[in-house]
Amino acid sequence: MATNAAFIPAQPNRVPDWLPGWRGMTGERLRSVVHGIAEPAFDVWHKERQFMNLQLHIVNHPDMIGHVLLDNHANYVRPKLTRQILKPVIGNGLLSAEGEDWRKQRRIVAPTFAPGAVARMAGLMAEATAEQLQSWPSETRRVDMAQVATDTTMAIIAKALFSGDPRLVTREAAKHIEAVISVAGQPRFLRMIGLQEYDPSPSMIRMRRSRRWLRETLGQLVRERGPDGGGDDFFGGLMRALYADLPPDEAAELAVDNALTFYAAGHETTATALSWAIYLLAGQPELQEEARAEALANLDGDVATLAERLPLLRQILDETMRLYPSALQLIREAVADDDMLGVPAKKGELMFIYPWIVHRHRQLWDNPDGFDHHRFAPENKAQQHRFQYIPFGVGPRICVGARFAITEALIILAHWLSVRRFSLPPGFRPLPYGNVTLRPKGGMPLLVQPL
Numbered sequence: 001m002a003t004n005a006a007f008i009p010a011q012p013n014r015v016p017d018w019l020p021g022w023r024g025m026t027g028e029r030l031r032s033v034v035h036g037i038a039e040p041a042f043d044v045w046h047k048e049r050q051f052m053n054l055q056l057h058i059v060n061h062p063d064m065i066g067h068v069l070l071d072n073h074a075n076y077v078r079p080k081l082t083r084q085i086l087k088p089v090i091g092n093g094l095l096s097a098e099g100e101d102w103r104k105q106r107r108i109v110a111p112t113f114a115p116g117a118v119a120r121m122a123g124l125m126a127e128a129t130a131e132q133l134q135s136w137p138s139e140t141r142r143v144d145m146a147q148v149a150t151d152t153t154m155a156i157i158a159k160a161l162f163s164g165d166p167r168l169v170t171r172e173a174a175k176h177i178e179a180v181i182s183v184a185g186q187p188r189f190l191r192m193i194g195l196q197e198y199d200p201s202p203s204m205i206r207m208r209r210s211r212r213w214l215r216e217t218l219g220q221l222v223r224e225r226g227p228d229g230g231g232d233d234f235f236g237g238l239m240r241a242l243y244a245d246l247p248p249d250e251a252a253e254l255a256v257d258n259a260l261t262f263y264a265a266g267h268e269t270t271a272t273a274l275s276w277a278i279y280l281l282a283g284q285p286e287l288q289e290e291a292r293a294e295a296l297a298n299l300d301g302d303v304a305t306l307a308e309r310l311p312l313l314r315q316i317l318d319e320t321m322r323l324y325p326s327a328l329q330l331i332r333e334a335v336a337d338d339d340m341l342g343v344p345a346k347k348g349e350l351m352f353i354y355p356w357i358v359h360r361h362r363q364l365w366d367n368p369d370g371f372d373h374h375r376f377a378p379e380n381k382a383q384q385h386r387f388q389y390i391p392f393g394v395g396p397r398i399c400v401g402a403r404f405a406i407t408e409a410l411i412i413l414a415h416w417l418s419v420r421r422f423s424l425p426p427g428f429r430p431l432p433y434g435n436v437t438l439r440p441k442g443g444m445p446l447l448v449q450p451l
């Protein structure tokens with residue numbers, strides 16, 4: 001099994017020591033969560049920080065992570081500020097709801113992501129990927145694989161959700177979704193004081209226009225489909241479940257909120273993981289050949305079980321999400337005083353769990369910044385702490401779409417590898433960057449060559 005010892009995956013600069021809290025609110029550090037992190041952050045289990053009147057905890061120890069996100073999760077909720085950002089965009093859907101509202105929706109939505117339901121969507125994932133491949137150039141070219149990944153996962157989620165409704169699978173719909181997501185991670189003063197609806201900046205004006213378009217279009221779709229969901233796609237199932245459990249007005253409102261939630265949460269994260277995976281394969285040609293051989297040997301079988309027949313690609317994907325976790329930070333606010341395994345956490349204090357830091361922590365991983373997919377071979381995985389690898393979060397709010405995402409990513413990678421060879425253009429080094437998801441700044445322009 002090949003790993004290229006000379007290949008050191010790209011990462012942003014770090015600084016040698018902790019900086020004062022206010023420095024996090026300036027320059028590049030404000031725009032990118034992973035920029036300029038202090039070296040000691042990758043060594044300590046916990047660090048308390050103060051910024052203005054906020055008390056923050058960086059929580060790195062896997063036991064503490066388990067305490068906050070699982071064992072005592074009722075005491076740690078999404079912070080008010082996060083909800084303030086999410087609510088105007090995706091309403092009271094699964095990602096932004098709390099308490100009983102959340103529990104009810106999670107119960108309703110969960111069957112849509114059960115193993116059998118995801119396996120039934122595998123054919124659609126493969127078809128959408130094959131359709132996208134038809135427009136790829138037939139000669140060697142530099143191609144922005146981050147954009148290709150976004151187009152592909154966008155087409156898949158739109159097809160899965162809405163059976164390819166012509167209003168929602170177009171480039172126009174994709175642009176509206178992008179406009180809505182792109183501002184979610186922008187640090188904006190008016191948002192912090194609850195006045196984002198009055199923010200006159202061009203990106204916020206675009207966001208409001210796109211949000212209106214999406215909500216009106218989805219509202220129309222809900223009215224047309226009616227309480228029986230109007231079809232056998234993902235959205236139809238979701239609508240039927242909501243109408244069966246809730247008064248019609250509430251069901252209609254939550255159908256729109258959740259359509260937006262899944263549309264937004266269900267493609268960018270997977271596209272990000274794909275961009276980094278194909279970069280890591282482009283940097284390690286021998287490993288890419290091995291993965292290609294696995295893909296070619298398995299593509300012809302039953303598509304419903306294709307993802308399960310790609311163990312090498314699965315290890316590569318797991319290692320990709322260790323090095324480049326799409327979701328950068330899990331933040332919680334303590335609702336009451338607590339003892340966080342020896343560390344006092346007071347009501348109102350914020351817990352920051354950064355998969356980026358935990359996944360590169362020196363006390364948890366050998367050679368933490370180096371690529372080694374063997375870490376995820378079953379015998380090695382069994383040695384890891386349950387909460388040292390957390391790309392999809394932990395506990396009751398763990399990503400509901402994890403199985404969908406993994407199946408989708410493996411199917412897409414297998415198709416890509418079966419038709420093209422990927423390499424790094426001379427001198428190219430991507431820059432991990434981001435506030436909501438860990439995108440490559442400026443895209444992922446790779447050399448793409450027909451086989």
Ligand code: HEM
Pocket residue numbers: 094095096106261262265266267269270273325326327329330331390391392393394396397398399400401402404405
């Ligand atoms: C590689 C791809 C993905 C990654 C890395 C990812 C990551 C995450 C993480 C870390 C959380 C938990 C956030 C927290 O605890 O604060 C989460 C929640 C969520 N994800 Fe994903 N996600 C991915 C793909 C998807 C897909 C494909 C969908 C839907 C089709 C989806 C829908 C959601 C929803 C609705 C939640 C909220 C769940 C709840 O609060 O009950 N995600 N995701």
